[in-house]
Amino acid sequence: MKYRFSKSLEGFSSSAVREILKLTQGSSIISFAGGLPAEEFFPLDAVSEAFTRVIGGGKSALQYGLTEGYKPLRESLCKRMAAKNMLVTPDEMLLTTGSQQAIDLLTRVYIDEGDVILVERPTYLAAIQVYQAKGAKIVSVDSDNDGMILEDLAAKIAQYNPKMVYVIPTFSNPAGRAWSLERRQGLLDICRGADVLILEDDPYGEIQFDESESYPTVYSLGGKAEGGNVVYTSTFSKTVAPAFRTGWIMGDESIIRQVARFKQSADLHSSTIDQQTLYHLLEHFDLDAHISLIREQYLDRMKFMSGLLTELNWPGLKWEEPKGGMFIWVELPEQINAADLLKIAVKEGVAFVPGATFYAENPQYNTMRLNYTHTDKETTVLGMKKLAKAMESYLQNA
Numbered sequence: 001m002k003y004r005f006s007k008s009l010e011g012f013s014s015s016a017v018r019e020i021l022k023l024t025q026g027s028s029i030i031s032f033a034g035g036l037p038a039e040e041f042f043p044l045d046a047v048s049e050a051f052t053r054v055i056g057g058g059k060s061a062l063q064y065g066l067t068e069g070y071k072p073l074r075e076s077l078c079k080r081m082a083a084k085n086m087l088v089t090p091d092e093m094l095l096t097t098g099s100q101q102a103i104d105l106l107t108r109v110y111i112d113e114g115d116v117i118l119v120e121r122p123t124y125l126a127a128i129q130v131y132q133a134k135g136a137k138i139v140s141v142d143s144d145n146d147g148m149i150l151e152d153l154a155a156k157i158a159q160y161n162p163k164m165v166y167v168i169p170t171f172s173n174p175a176g177r178a179w180s181l182e183r184r185q186g187l188l189d190i191c192r193g194a195d196v197l198i199l200e201d202d203p204y205g206e207i208q209f210d211e212s213e214s215y216p217t218v219y220s221l222g223g224k225a226e227g228g229n230v231v232y233t234s235t236f237s238k239t240v241a242p243a244f245r246t247g248w249i250m251g252d253e254s255i256i257r258q259v260a261r262f263k264q265s266a267d268l269h270s271s272t273i274d275q276q277t278l279y280h281l282l283e284h285f286d287l288d289a290h291i292s293l294i295r296e297q298y299l300d301r302m303k304f305m306s307g308l309l310t311e312l313n314w315p316g317l318k319w320e321e322p323k324g325g326m327f328i329w330v331e332l333p334e335q336i337n338a339a340d341l342l343k344i345a346v347k348e349g350v351a352f353v354p355g356a357t358f359y360a361e362n363p364q365y366n367t368m369r370l371n372y373t374h375t376d377k378e379t380t381v382l383g384m385k386k387l388a389k390a391m392e393s394y395l396q397n398a
Helices: 016-024 044-056 071-082 098-110 125-134 150-160 181-194 218-222 253-266 272-284 287-312 338-348 377-397
Strands: 093-096 116-120 137-141 164-167 197-201 230-235 247-250 327-331 367-371
Touching: 044 272, 071 093, 071 247, 071 272, 093 098, 093 253, 098 125, 098 197, 098 230, 098 247, 098 253, 116 125, 116 150, 125 137, 137 150, 150 181, 164 181, 181 197, 181 218, 197 218, 218 230, 247 253, 287 327, 287 377, 338 367, 338 377
Parallel strands: 116 137, 116 164, 164 197, 197 230
Antiparallel strands: 093 247, 230 247, 327 367
């Protein structure tokens, strides 16, 4: 049979991270590629106890649920958000299958083919995929360590009249940036004045290494959901465990209502048993203490990997130690193509993500993203030795 696939596949590429992870599954390859939390810190006992409470509630725990999500969990999340000066009601929130689905659903309800979306340079590759599949025009805004450069943001809003701006202002993926307060407020003000919606993606915000620092969400600067121009999404994947595939999206009730309509056609609702388990976990487990633990451990691992990068002593090697999150963004010497280096590295037994895949256009080929959270120190040392050997081989054959 001749299969007639949709036009949405034209120009649509598979996720580089997913392809690399498939390559490393069941192999001896050390992976710095995926955004994987450290399994040894998953709260297994607490999750088991929470699940037991859910099952103890009877057979109704296995029934269909609301498209908007388990209401007690939404109510608990509203309280957690309020502690971050983020005012939201359960009717202004919807539970999703990870924050990835939140990006997809909002795109479905808000973006038409040909609409312009502004993004950071570089930005989250899976968001690029979603926008490509919808047929949107993706335009990068010049960015530095403090976030989007406001002059370029204003200029591109004037030039392209975008429908939406997508940002990860707190410990961004892939660059690990923490936007300054000036850039956050500037983004909000410029977009509000131009009637442009902001999608704030915040999966890493709670993995903050210095608790004395303040990184207010753009959503919190906007005041409230009703009538606001910020839609916010986050997830339990990084703070509890990815397997729950539970995230949330919040914003003006009229937006959430439309997102719920599309979610009904996508999967009816996300896993209710997972949502109920997370609710009991929040009620009976000190999640904040757990987050403090992983912050401490991830900071240690980040510093350790950064030290190993220093020891490599490659001419032209650049990186900034992130203030939180899960990644170190590395700029290699100009003559290095990270995709070609990866081919050699995999043969040596180590993997990373080439940075070019994180650019909406005009990629920088001499960049790569390294995850420091998943591997222990012994494995990290071995992986960096393999990476150094791969670079040596690359340069010899260049």
